[in-house]
Amino acid sequence: MVLAELDMIRPLLVCPCCRADLRADPGGLRCTAPDCVYHASPGFPDAAGWPVLVDFAHSVVDREALDSPASSPDVRRGADALPAPLRRIVKPPNLVAARNIDLLLRALPGPAPTLLVVGGATVGHGVGAVYRDARVRVIGFDIVTSPATQFVADAHRIPLRTAGVDAVLVQAVLEHVLDPVQVVAEIHRVLKDDGLVYAETPFLQQVHAGAHDFTRYTASGHRYLFRRFEEIAAGAVSGPGTQLLWSVDHLVRGLTRNALAGRATRAALRWLRALDRLVPPDFAQDDASALYFLGRKRDREMTEAEIIAYYRGAQVSS
Structure with a gap:
């Protein structure tokens, strides 16, 4: 690393x-x-x-x-707490993130670009290339200490200079902050002109961090959250099959009052993820488990009319 x-x-x-x-x-x-x-x-x-x-x-x-480190809030639970072999079954590799991180790394300028990982206590799924690229200077922080971070901070008030970094990675974090709009404004502030951001955020997922889980976004809502960025790529990280798997997992948890029973059911029905490949992108956008956005910093803000026209889902207005 x-x-x-x-x-x-x-x-x-x-x-x-x-x-x-x-x-x-x-x-x-x-x-x-x-x-x-x-x-x-x-x-x-x-x-x-x-x-x-x-x-x-x-x-x-x-x-x-x-x-007291033991009392620090832990927002990385569930599958991330499982042993590696079981984690790969319950939560397989994120190929969408890997593809988008490759795009981001190839777009970074200069010989030694600086990339900030917001909420980087654990290395996210599919983003390991960021930590293996010797030319990239990685800065990471979270609200807990971790070998993958250099300091503790709150994303609502990022303690970095304005226009100080070339890129920001914020994966599975914005649902855990109280004010995502303020956090994205901070990301925009610390990025240099034409700086890059890559974000992944849940849409249809159950609560997965207890008291530290606050927000979900549709595809249009996620795009408007990053309205001061030019879109390079956006879409579903995982689709309706994965979303169904989440629901079955949590249905079993509720019926049995046992999280382990839900995880075991998820592992047994992991083939449901394959259904994501059969769903066209427009339908997947309306029923995604999680969404991604890769964009470039700009000063102009997306208008209300533009976000209505942006919708790419399968629902046609009557």
């Missing part, structure tokens, strides 16, 4: 509250703005060696809980 050294990315870091420069003190990082609440030393604590750059007054992250 290739991650940028913290010392290399430190010049990009700013205060999440006021975006002023940070200063390294023996006790940790603090804001250099005298009137900022995080100016007093230490302004930002460490958690197991990871800088915690969070505006705690406006975040779900609990400052006191960070002192």
Whole structure:
């Protein structure tokens, strides 16, 4: 795994509250703005060696809980918690992500582009090429510590300079934030001109992270969320067959009051995923389990008329 050294990315870091420069003190990082609440030393604590750059007054992250790693919220559950052989059965490789990540990597400029992974506590499905490309400087953060991240932060207030990165990867994260519009605005802010974003977000999926699961998007809603980006590619990550598999899994969980029984049923019926290949893209858009968007930063915002005309589904207005 290739991650940028913290010392290399430190010049990009700013205060999440006021975006002023940070200063390294023996006790940790603090804001250099005298009137900022995080100016007093230490302004930002460490958690197991990871800088915690969070505006705690406006975040779900609990400052006191960070002192106890076991109490940190875990938004990666379900299939991700299974052993690797079982995980591959329940959650097979994401070929759509792999294809789109290849497009993104080929479009990145220069010899050493910087790519930010929002919510990068675990390496997402199908995006491993990002971490294997030696020319890409990967920056990752999440609300928990992880070997795949360099600092802890809240995506609503990304502690990076404006126009500081070449690309952003945000996979299976936007459903877990309180205000996706604000998070996407932050992604737009930290991207350089013509910077790239790749996002995957659920449409028809059951709750999968308890208290840390908030939002779902249709294809049109997902496109409008990224309305300040030019579309390069968009569509279904997984279609109606996968969506049906999710539903059967959770139906069995409800009937048996047992999550393991649901996962076992999902594994037994994994062939339902193959049905995705038989559904045309317009029908799949209306009944997708999850959606993706690959786009390029622009200043012009999509209009209300444009998003109505954007609809590509199978339903025809009468």
